[in-house]
Amino acid sequence: MPQTKSEIPQLTGYTCTLCRQHYPYLEEMLTCPQCGETGILDIDYDYDLIGRSLNRDSLRRDQDRSMWRYKALLPLEDRDYSDFLRIGWTPLYRSLRLVDELGIKGLYLKDDGLNPTASLKDRASGVAVAKALELGYDTISCSSTGNAASSCAGNAARAGLKTVIFVPERAPQGKLAQMLIFGARVVSVLGDYRETFNLSKAAIAKYGWYNRNAGINPVMAEGKKTVSLEIAEQLDFQPTDWVAVSVGDGCTIGGVYLGFRDLYQLGMIDRIPRILGIQSTGCSPFVDAARDGAHLKPSPENTLADSISVGVPRNPVKALRAVSASGGAWIAVPDQAILEAMRDMGAKEGVFGEPAGVTSYAGVRQAVAQGVIQRHETVTCICSGSGLKDVANALKAAGNPIRSRPDLEELERTGLFA
Amino acid sequence: MPQTKSEIPQLTGYTCTLCRQHYPYLEEMLTCPQCGETGILDIDYDYDLIGRSLNRDSLRRDQDRSMWRYKALLPLEDRDYSDFLRIGWTPLYRSLRLVDELGIKGLYLKDDGLNPTASLKDRASGVAVAKALELGYDTISCSSTGNAASSCAGNAARAGLKTVIFVPERAPQGKLAQMLIFGARVVSVLGDYRETFNLSKAAIAKYGWYNRNAGINPVMAEGKKTVSLEIAEQLDFQPTDWVAVSVGDGCTIGGVYLGFRDLYQLGMIDRIPRILGIQSTGCSPFVDAARDGAHLKPSPENTLADSISVGVPRNPVKALRAVSASGGAWIAVPDQAILEAMRDMGAKEGVFGEPAGVTSYAGVRQAVAQGVIQRHETVTCICSGSGLKDVANALKAAGNPIRSRPDLEELERTGLFA
Numbered sequence: 011m012p013q014t015k016s017e018i019p020q021l022t023g024y025t026c027t028l029c030r031q032h033y034p035y036l037e038e039m040l041t042c043p044q045c046g047e048t049g050i051l052d053i054d055y056d057y058d059l060i061g062r063s064l065n066r067d068s069l070r071r072d073q074d075r076s077m078w079r080y081k082a083l084l085p086l087e088d089r090d091y092s093d094f095l096r097i098g099w100t101p102l103y104r105s106l107r108l109v110d111e112l113g114i115k116g117l118y119l120k121d122d123g124l125n126p127t128a129s130l131k132d133r134a135s136g137v138a139v140a141k142a143l144e145l146g147y148d149t150i151s152c153s154s155t156g157n158a159a160s161s162c163a164g165n166a167a168r169a170g171l172k173t174v175i176f177v178p179e180r181a182p183q184g185k186l187a188q189m190l191i192f193g194a195r196v197v198s199v200l201g202d203y204r205e206t207f208n209l210s211k212a213a214i215a216k217y218g219w220y221n222r223n224a225g226i227n228p229v230m231a232e233g234k235k236t237v238s239l240e241i242a243e244q245l246d247f248q249p250t251d252w253v254a255v256s257v258g259d260g261c262t263i264g265g266v267y268l269g270f271r272d273l274y275q276l277g278m279i280d281r282i283p284r285i286l287g288i289q290s291t292g293c294s295p296f297v298d299a300a301r302d303g304a305h306l307k308p309s310p311e312n313t314l315a316d317s318i319s320v321g322v323p324r325n326p327v328k329a330l331r332a333v334s335a336s337g338g339a340w341i342a343v344p345d346q347a348i349l350e351a352m353r354d355m356g357a358k359e360g361v362f363g364e365p366a367g368v369t370s371y372a373g374v375r376q377a378v379a380q381g382v383i384q385r386h387e388t389v390t391c392i393c394s395g396s397g398l399k400d401v402a403n404a405l406k407a408a409g410n411p412i413r414s415r416p417d418l419e420e421l422e423r424t425g426l427f428a
Numbered sequence: 429m430p431q432t433k434s435e436i437p438q439l440t441g442y443t444c445t446l447c448r449q450h451y452p453y454l455e456e457m458l459t460c461p462q463c464g465e466t467g468i469l470d471i472d473y474d475y476d477l478i479g480r481s482l483n484r485d486s487l488r489r490d491q492d493r494s495m496w497r498y499k500a501l502l503p504l505e506d507r508d509y510s511d512f513l514r515i516g517w518t519p520l521y522r523s524l525r526l527v528d529e530l531g532i533k534g535l536y537l538k539d540d541g542l543n544p545t546a547s548l549k550d551r552a553s554g555v556a557v558a559k560a561l562e563l564g565y566d567t568i569s570c571s572s573t574g575n576a577a578s579s580c581a582g583n584a585a586r587a588g589l590k591t592v593i594f595v596p597e598r599a600p601q602g603k604l605a606q607m608l609i610f611g612a613r614v615v616s617v618l619g620d621y622r623e624t625f626n627l628s629k630a631a632i633a634k635y636g637w638y639n640r641n642a643g644i645n646p647v648m649a650e651g652k653k654t655v656s657l658e659i660a661e662q663l664d665f666q667p668t669d670w671v672a673v674s675v676g677d678g679c680t681i682g683g684v685y686l687g688f689r690d691l692y693q694l695g696m697i698d699r700i701p702r703i704l705g706i707q708s709t710g711c712s713p714f715v716d717a718a719r720d721g722a723h724l725k726p727s728p729e730n731t732l733a734d735s736i737s738v739g740v741p742r743n744p745v746k747a748l749r750a751v752s753a754s755g756g757a758w759i760a761v762p763d764q765a766i767l768e769a770m771r772d773m774g775a776k777e778g779v780f781g782e783p784a785g786v787t788s789y790a791g792v793r794q795a796v797a798q799g800v801i802q803r804h805e806t807v808t809c810i811c812s813g814s815g816l817k818d819v820a821n822a823l824k825a826a827g828n829p830i831r832s833r834p835d836l837e838e839l840e841r842t843g844l845f846a
Contacts, residue, residue, distance in 0.1 A: 075493050075517075095778050096519035096542070099493075106511060106588070124514075124542060126778070128816060168778030170524070174845075179831070184602075187819045190826030193775025195844055198829040205834035212836045217845060357611025360513050360544070360586030398546060398816035401605045408608030411616040413597070416623035418630045426613055427592075427635060 020060050021085055024051040024228065027327040038145065040226050050327050051228040053085050057275045066278065069243060075099040077133055077236040083272055084236075085229050086140050095126035095168050097136040098236050102244040102390070107358040108371070112378050116388030118250060119371075120241055121361050123396030127188060129317075129364075130237060130262060130394040131161035134224060137233030139165045142220035148172060152222035153210035155203055155258065155316050156185035157395055162222050163192035174219060176210040178203050182316055182400040202311055204322045224261035225324020231265035238269025241390050247279050250388035252338070254286040254377075256369035257296055257329060258318035262394065263287050264328025267336060283390070285338035286383070287329065288373030290345055293319045296329060300340040314345050314403050317366035317395060339382050347372040349407035352397065362397035362404070370394070438478050439503055442469040442646070445745040456563065458644050468745050469646040471503050475693045484696065487661060493517040495551055495654040501690055502654075503647050504558050513544035513586050515554040516654050520662040520808070525776040526789070530796050534806030536668060537789075538659055539779050541814030545606060547735075547782075548655060548680060548812040549579035552642055555651030557583045560638035566590060570640035571628035573621055573676065573734050574603035575813055580640050581610035592637060594628040596621050600734055600818040620729055622740045642679035643742020649683035656687025659808050665697050668806035670756070672704040672795075674787035675714055675747060676736035680812065681705050682746025685754060701808070703756035704801070705747065706791030708763055711737050714747060718758040732763050732821050735784035735813060757800050765790040767825035770815065780815035780822070788812070 024033040026042035027050045033039060042049025064082040072079045077098030078091040101124060105117035125132035135158065142150045152162050153176040166173045173194040177186070178201060189196045199206040207223065214221050224230035242249045249270065257263045263285060270282040289297050292313035299306045306326050311319040323329065333340055343351075348365050351372035355361045363371075370391040377383040397404050414421040421427075442451040444460035445468045451457060460467025482500040490497045495516030496509040519542060523535035543550035553576065560568045570580050571594040584591045591612040595604070596619060607614045617624040625641065632639050642648035660667045667688065675681045681703060688700040707715050710731030717724045724744050729737040741747065751758055761769075766783050769790035773779045788809040795801040815822050832839040839845075 093522065093524060095521070101514035101544075103513070103586075104511065106586070121544070124544065126519075126539070126542065127780070128546075128814070164774075164778045164780065166778075167775050168521075168524070177829070183823065184816050184819045186829065187815065187822035187826055188774075188780055190829065191770060191774035191780050191815060191822055192778060193771070196829035197839060197844065198831045199834050200831060201834040209832075209834045209836060209839070213839070213845075216836065352609060353611070356582075356606075356609035357585050360582045360584075360610060362545070362582065362606055362609050396546070396816065397605065397609060398602050398814065401602045401819065404605035404609055405601065408605055411595070411604065411608065411614035413616045413618060414627075416617050416619040416627040418627060418634070421615060421627070421631070426615065427631075 018085060018087055020056050020082060022054045022056050025054055027052055040221060047226065050325060053228050053232055055083065061276050066247065077136065080236050080239045083239065084137055085232050086137065087144055091140065094136055095132065095165055097125055097132045099240060100124045102241060103359065103361065105359060108354060112375060113385055114378060114383065114389060115386050116250060118390040119355070119359060119361050120237065120390055120392045122237060122392060122394050123363055123367060127161045127164040128396035128399055129157040129161055130234065130392070131157040132165060133236050134158065134230040134233035135161040135165040135222065137229050138162065138222040138227070139169045139171060141229050142171055143169060145220070147220040149174060149219040150222050151210060151214050151219040153207045155319060156181040157317050157399065158224060160185045160188035163189040163194035167192040174213065176206050178206045180316060182402065184399045184401060203320050207324065225259055231261050231268055231328055234262050234265025235269030235272065237392060238266050239273065242270065242273050242279055249279060249283045250390045251283060252286050252383055252387060252389040253283045253392065254288060254370040254374045254389060255392045256315070256318050256366045256394060257287045257289050258320040258323070258366065260323040260325035260329030263332045264325055267332035282336050285332045285336040286373055286377055287333050287338065287340045288369050289318060289342045290315050290348065290369065291342045292345055293321060294342040295321065295323055297340045297342040315348055315365035315369055316400065317364065318369060339377065341373045341377050341382065343369065343372040343376050347376065351375070352404065352407045361393055363393040364395040364397050364399040365403050367393040367395040436503060436505055438474050438500060440472045440474050443472055445470055458639060465644065468743060471646050471650055473501065479694050484665065495554065498654050498657045501657065502555055503650050504555065505562055509558065512554055513550065513583055515543055515550045517658060518542045520659060521777065521779065523777060526772060530793060531803055532796060532801065532807060533804050534668060536808040537773070537777060537779050538655065538808055538810045540655060540810060540812050541781055541785060545579045545582040546814035546817055547575040547579055548652065548810070549575040550583060551654050552576065552648040552651035553579040553583040553640065555647050556580065556638070556640040556645070557587045557589060559647050560589055561587060563638070565638040567592060567637040568640050569628060569632050569637040571625045573737060574599040575735050575817065576642060578603045578606035581607040581612035585610040592631065594624050596624045598734060600820065602817045602819060621738050625742065643677055649679050649686055649746055652680050652683025653687030653690065655810060656684050657691065660688065660691050660697055667697060667701045668808045669701060670704050670801055670805060670807040671701045671810065672706060672788040672792045672807055673810045674733070674736050674784045674812060675705045675707050676738040676741065676784065678741040678743035678747030681750045682743055685750035700754050703750045703754040704791055704795055705751050705756065705758045706787050707736060707760045708733050708766065708787065709760045710763055711739060712760040713739065713741055715758045715760040733766055733783035733787055734818065735782065736787060757795065759791045759795050759800065761787065761790040761794050765794065769793070770822065770825045779811055781811040782813040782815050782817045783821050785811040785813040
């Protein structure tokens with residue numbers, strides 16, 4: 011297993027999210043040595059140092075329109091990442107119609123499906139690949155419901171790293187096609203996500219590959235936090251009152267919080283938005299725990315939104331903190347509302363998200379209806395992946411075309427133009 | 429049918445590509461009144477006027493990272509397009525591995541699959557939607573093998589326009605899902621592309637919708653030319669010796685030439701790259717005509733690359749001119765080479781293109797092997813659409829994953845890690 015000392019002056023160390031023990035910065039500490047695998051680590055930064063090079067002025071001058079414009083806030087050496095795939099700086103669209111349907115003050119859609127492998131997971135994979143290269147690995151591995159895997163494979167292919175990918179057999183065809191085209195060795199596991207994760211863990215331990223599992227490796231949430239850095243900057247550092255994101259493993263929502271926390275620590279925003287965590291009612295361990303005031307219990311994985319169909323989340327601590335520390339809320343929506351959100355975002359805003367991607371908007375609609383989000387408030391919805399990832403469910407949401415022979419009179423009889 | 433006079437000072441008029449007749453600028457002239465439907469028009473510009481506002485300095489200062497940074501070179505009124513989907517400014521990747529496999533001096537990959545609806549066609553659809561709004565239409569229509577249609581539907585949905593789409597029944601599921609999710613009225617025509625086109629023509633004529641058909645409407649190629657403007661700017665106005673693009677209807681390659689011609693006219697580049705037009709051997713009317721020194725003849729539509737499966741191209745004049753005026757070449761590659769190119773671009777560069785998207789690279793490889801492209805030359809390959817558009821063919825190219833129960837010993841017996 012490679013081990014080289016690197017110089018990353020902006021890092022001060024790790025803190026265990028369970029026992030609060032602080033550790034000095036050492037390469038490749040994945041989880042807390044005292045707490046074991048559940049001892050997820052936070053990465054600590056020297057904000058005074060970072061603020062000297064990263065601030066509103068420096069960003070205004072920066073020509074780099076990718077997540078690497080924030081590299082001073084990432085746990086990586088200061089290198090040139092211009093040969094990576096172009097991750098991040100995805101569009102933040104002002105809602106033109108749904109905002110009025112909801113009757114709230116403002117709504118923005120962050121289309122992270124426009125990342126190079128068509129999901130937000132590229133942000134984490136970019137950092138993972140950079141870290142693997144920094145440490146001298148030649149192979150990177152992860153288990154995933156699909157997007158983390160295809161993203162890992164694509165970014166690794168670009169960097170010349172080999173990949174070994176573990177996916178549950180239910181992974182949609184689009185994501186599977188991506189991994190295979192990117193040249194990954196792909197294992198389709200005849201089991202659920204928990205079994206897939208455990209198989210990857212055993213293989214990674216035995217073969218010594220770089221571990222991109224987002225539940226364990228603290229650099230993943232650091233990559234994902236760049237979505238929040240962008241949202242804030244794209245809104246001129248006046249973020250919306252709420253930021254809505256769908257939740258599976260818990261790593262993404264954890265990262266969303268970290269981005270805003272960083273900007274708050276740097277004095278670049280004056281409050282952290284409330285974070286709305288949304289799950290499907292078919293798989294809602296976080297929502298259930300919040301409602302019952304209890305610890306997370308394993309949940310069935312019974313939703314068509316494959317990316318958030320995670321019955322045993324691997325990163326619960328950062329997810330729970332994102333909502334509690336931001337004064338946010340948890341909400342669950344039925345799959346039917348997810349399909350409806352897919353149609354609404356597509357037809358009314360021109361954004362086509364995968365089921366987990368549009369779940370954020372389904373949650374916002376329900377939160378407004380329940381008074382959790384107030385009429386005078388503003389919201390950013392993160393669309394975490396492209397609808398092209400999962401065409402089967404899109405067709406389920408969208409219905410069918412009119413079939414016609416090439417004859418205008420026959421076509422008119424269908425009533426399509428009536 | 430709406431008809432309003434607009435002020436577009438940079439336009440001087442139209443010229444028919446057949447009879448060379450010049451017409452003053454009038455809204456909605458689609459084809460030459462004298463030559464009829466085959467009298468495709470060029471749009472003429474006042475380059476002296478344009479050069480005063482659009483030049484290297486102005487571009488260096490421009491914060492707009494979308495195709496609208498070039499709006500002074502588009503046939504549109506000078507409006508604010510920030511509420512459109514973010515079209516263009518897609519990444520131009522330096523090849524890290526395929527360049528060495530080819531043994532040429534330089535290779536770049538322009539990943540236009542990262543447009544909002546995942547294809548280059550967004551460039552044309554953005555201009556079409558802008559023009560339809562400018563003229564006061566409420567409905568826009570086109571026939572398409574798939575990408576123009578899904579792109580038209582997405583960009584129109586964002587702008588609040590209705591869409592009527594005609595696709596041949598063979599359109600891949602991904603593209604179909606997009607159109608339907610974007611709320612278009614979609615007609616799946618039980619016929620080939622020619623019959624689909626003719627049905628759309630009849631319906632558009634009868635109902636008076638805005639006509640987005642790229643073969644007829646000269647603004648389409650104008651939108652598509654922005655890909656060349658970007659390639660040139662991303663290479664600091666030193667474009668590669670060759671630019672390679674796959675060819676179906678002929679409109680895209682026509683646009684590719686127009687972009688370089690504009691920059692040459694403006695004095696911003698000192699030569700126009702040679703343009704390599706690539707088709708599949710299963711549908712190669714342009715290549716056949718070039719080889720035989722004859723006019724285009726209808727060709728079978730027998731390739732898995734659906735976007736370029738066009739037996740009767742609707743924009744032959746601009747396509748033929750692109751190659752002849754640039755000193756370029758025509759080449760055809762078998763479908764097997766297209767699938768191979770898909771794997772190579774994915775596994776060696778991290779770019780996942782649809783069959784027509786990677787056809788450009790397949791053509792470059794063959795052109796190098798045949799000595800058409802020389803070892804000392806440099807090439808840009810345009811990847812015109814995302815591989816997620818057509819997952820079925822990607823899986824055909826990629827092979828299958830290893831299936832395993834969640835048991836490391838069982839998995840190791842497959843030999844995957846050997």
